[in-house]
Structure formats: C-alpha cells, structure tokens
Amino acid sequence: MSISLRLNSKLERELNNYAKMTGKPKSELIRNLISDFVKKKSRRLTPWELGKKVFGREGSGRGNLSMDRKSILKEKLNVKKNRY
Numbered sequence: 001m002s003i004s005l006r007l008n009s010k011l012e013r014e015l016n017n018y019a020k021m022t023g024k025p026k027s028e029l030i031r032n033l034i035s036d037f038v039k040k041k042s043r044r045l046t047p048w049e050l051g052k053k054v055f056g057r058e059g060s061g062r063g064n065l066s067m068d069r070k071s072i073l074k075e076k077l078n079v080k081k082n083r084y
Contacts, residue, residue, distance in 0.1 A: 005030070 007015065019026045048055075065072065 015026055015029065019029055022029070062072075
C-alpha cells in the first residue's frame with residue numbers, strides 16, 4: 001500500500017538526518033514508527049499501567065507500611081475499639 005505524507009520542513013530535515021545517520025531508508029523508518037505507534041495504542045493497559053501516575057502520590061510518611069501492615073492495622077483497630 002502506498003501513502004502520501006506531508007511533513008513540515010523541520011520534520012523533513014530531522015527525518016533525512018536520521019535516515020542518513022542510521023543508513024536506513026526513510027520509508028522503513030516511517031513504517032517502524034507507525035507500527036510501534038499502533039502496537040502501543042492498541043494494547044490493553046494493565047491496572048498498574050493505568051494507575052502508576054497516581055500510585056504513591058500521597059505518601060503517608062511511613063516507609064514501613066508494607067512490612068508492618070498487620071501490626072499497624074492491629075494498633076489502629078485497638079485504638080478504635082478502646083474508644084467505645
């Protein structure tokens with residue numbers, strides 16, 4: 001399949017320079033970029049990938065939460081229980 005593409009002068013210069021530097025034809029570079037783009041956009045994101053920008057944003061200031069989670073929870077529950 002043949003596609004026609006218009007590039008601004010700066011992008012055309014950059015593509016020409018990169019093609020010369022790598023020794024690859026411009027059409028191969030463009031095909032690879034389009035292929036990578038389509039793969040990236042069409043793949044389903046994992047729950048971690050979806051939330052990684054917000055995970056850990058609001059830190060507790062306690063670096064031991066994963067190691068001491070049980071004792072911390074037990075302590076909080078005891079405090080709550082003793083209030084009543």
